[in-house]
Amino acid sequence: MNKAVKSLILLAVLVLLAALPFYAGAYPLSLANTIMIFMVLALSWDMLLRSGQLSFGIAGFFGVGGYAAVLSQVFGGINPLLTILLAALTAGLMALILGLVVLQLRGLYFAIVTLALAEIFRVIVTNIPDLTGGHEGTILKSAIFAGHTYKTYWLVLAIAVGGIVASEVFQRSRLYFALTSIRNDELVAKSSGINVFKYLVIAFSITAAIQGLVGGAYAQIYGFVSPEGSFSVNFTLLPLAMAVFGGMSRTWGPVVGAVLLGLASEILKLYIPYGHLIVYGVIIVAAILFLPEGVVGLISKHVLRRS
């Protein structure tokens, strides 16, 4: 496929998606919102993975972003759209501070510290009830755009497009090449003058900021935060399963994975109302064992072989 055709198709898809509210009902719209929210989380997780660091902290930064957005509006009276940016900033800053400590030892230590993050943030938030409302959480007077579904959808679409663009830009950046060389061989990277620690901290902060941004938007859309809801393990599990299933270390893997699993989970919820998460566990295990390149990797391999 040449470049012009490719960009034409992308443009057409974008127009179709942007016009979705005019020809689709409320249910497809809210489903699209959910899928795109998880898509950006999956993308941000994958971006950090490309540097060889595995983070289980998605739900943690997602929740921090949610709380930052809601609390800054409640206490600071800030414009809802600005609070979403503030959410990104807060989560990014948290990751920066954490990264400065944790990324000194990588791999195992980093993965496990991030595995504990959502729980740690949840404990902290629950234990300062004066600020956060404790167990009950905090409710906004009204959702963003006063609950206007079209505008909400376009906001989420904008974030999703932004996420995909960010991932593609990242893939072509100096940062990416530095990180890839770190993943391939840290010693070689170091001896060619790459400041491994600095680049990893930057990548960790950026991806956490994206997760915080999504969390802030999510909290603004639904108008509330609570310790159980905002730090729910689902916000780590689903993006992870989507990225692994779609194919890790490429932009289109998490995107395709999010669409496929997002649609599948709607059907699963009907058949297994409780414990449908087991399917995500099986998908993660099976994809790693039998489909290490993911769905996108499989397809591109076959397409390449044919042409």
Place this chain on the structure above:
Amino acid sequence: MRGAEKKRSGDLMTVQWLNKRRLALAALYLGLAVILAWWRPYVLVEGVQRSCLYAMIALPMALILGVLGIINLAHGEFMMLGAYLAYWFNVRAGLDPLLAALPLLLVFFILGLATYVSTIKHVLAAEELIQLLLTFGLGLVISQMVNLIWTSQPRKVQLDYVSASAAVGGFSFGTFEFIYVGAAVLVLIGLLLFMKYTRTGQAATAVGQNPRGAALVGIDVDRTYLMVFSISVALVGAMGALFMTRHSIFPAVGGSFTLKSFCLVAMAGMGNLSGILWCSLILGLAENLVLSIRGYSGWADIIFFALIGLVIIIRSRQRQST
């Protein structure tokens, strides 16, 4: 000449320094214990019991990390599954959970074999992050399976012997929980003897140090991995039975034990089994101390996190200075 002399005296110094350090550490522990016993005796007793609960669960994780070089993120979930099976045996057959630990050893040994052959074996050569993802997925499968079968409602069995207590002066405390102290010490001694005196244990030590070298001298590395993984899973599964005698169980109960076990393994350092017992005392006593402060007990759950952070800072300093 002078260099050699200097080196030897340096060696002597390190030996003395090590001994001194150990003595100082022992004195520190003893001093803290005396202060605690006088100030808040229940913190000391319950803290030691809690520490040993953590230690007995962390020991099998340390074994897997020491030999296979991977962290099993499904570790706590295996413990949780063991607790549920003990619960099931008790409800269905009236089997005492403490007795159920014995058949569970066998059940989980077989489960360990199956898990290793079907999954772990295939990622041993893969990147570390793939191994972590895989065991994370396994943990998710186990906890959600339990969720499907038994729902997320907490379960507990009523056993009359668990409320046994004793009194010293005016202070009374539960004695049943000392079973965790016994179990932790027993598992530690058992594992140390296993590593030292059995053929599999000796092979495991060699494989843990250098798998290529071990293979060259004719050790079946794959079989050693299989045995060590299965033994660890058997132990942690049986520990679930001990755990559920005193605690209520729910599908997510294992998760924090995975994290706390890793905290202990990280504090003790790779392959250091007996260190886990000492490190667990720090974690358990600190947690119980915070729990005993009125109005702040909710913060006890983040102590292990602070400890991991501390370990990371100290380790990276050490690495930079060498």
